[in-house]
Ligand code: UD1
């Protein structure tokens with residue numbers, strides 16, 4: 517019998533866990549592979565929320581998170597911690613996702629051991645090394661030596677080709693976040709109790725229009741967060757609007773938001789939601805106000821307008837599809853753009869259309885099939901496993 521290929525998948529934060537759990541499930545279901553999971557614990561509570569709902573018990577948990585961790589101390593402990601796991605596991609391949617410190621250090625530790633790396637969500641580029649910071653550089657580092665690049669979209673694949681990555685090692689697969697969203701939606705349909713925890717807030721805000729909100733970007737800490745908080749205060753003055761804001765556990769985010777927004781009638785500052793409850797928040801929101809990467813990808817799939825509180829985005833597909841708009845971190849601009857969506861039905865309708873520029877819900881199995889083929893365990897028709905967006909660029 518052929519020995520399965522040992523793949524070590526390394527992740528550590530909430531968004532990586534959400535985007536990796538469909539891959540873990542797909543690897544587990546494929547006999548070509550011995551899928552192993554190493555979590556760095558870069559996040560703790562927010563990572564555990566995802567592991568729990570996805571039913572994943574990691575083979576290794578480095579438990580590295582420290583309160584208010586710095587990028588250099590985090591990166592150093594990630595590199596040595598993941599390195600030790602690689603020495604004990606000796607995987608044939610390492611898979612990392614996205615652009616976090618864990619992804620960058622996991623890839624680098626593999627490279628130091630000459631273990632090939634497959635990069636999922638490869639090729640995202642804003643073109644600005646300070647936005648998002650430090651993620652733009654993290655993914656460029658990984659992209660400079662990965663042996664396989666799973667680009668979510670054709671735009672991302674093209675960015676890699678422009679950087680002279682061999683086109684033969686780039687595959688356009690869609691983003692596994694859409695697989696995760698489909699999976700959690702199906703789970704909620706089977707078990708509505710999984711997302712029933714918002715009922716009290718939903719009752720409190722009955723009849724109001726809900727603005728779902730998240731904010732955590734490191735480059736927005738300080739001035740940007742202050743401006744975001746002041747925009748939310750102004751929006752919450754309106755009697756017909758309520759803001760539901762699960763606040764990221766980063767103490768620098770919490771300090772500002774608690775100080776500026778606690779106790780307002782029309783604002784619910786709540787703890788980070790697990791994924792089923794966040795899916796519920798997306799469903800009940802009129803629009804999303806966010807600086808998150810993942811939320812920019814999920815909202816278009818659900819036809820929810822998303823105002824992105826960033827200066828640039830490495831995910832232009834949502835903007836091109838018309839469901840996302842960049843509004844930066846200027847308080848006036850955030851308020852003006854939000855009010856436009858609330859008060860101008862035509863502006864709202866123009867953005868509130870479901871598109872799937874980021875994925876079709878089959879990205880994880882597509883990636884695993886491609887891995888099997890690339891590693892000589894099966895054959896697939898070269899074109900059979902390419903994600904094609906549904907009208908993302910057709911202006912429809
Ligand atoms: C990290 C990622 C960012 C990603 C974000 C998703 C890097 C450099 N940044 O940023 O790309 O968008 O996660 O949320 O990798 N904390 C907790 N409990 C948790 C999680 C965080 O208490 O479960 C607190 C800790 O005090 C921690 C701090 O938040 O030190 C910052 O966490 P960290 O992972 O370093 O940075 P993020 O800003 O979360």
Ligand code: UDP
Pocket residue numbers: 530531534693730732762763787788789790791794795807808809810811814
């Ligand atoms: N999310 C969640 N609970 C929350 C807020 C967000 O489950 O309270 C999910 C959201 O659906 C998305 C992901 O977390 O899939 C985004 O993570 P985050 O904003 O922390 O990081 P980013 O995507 O910006 O890297």
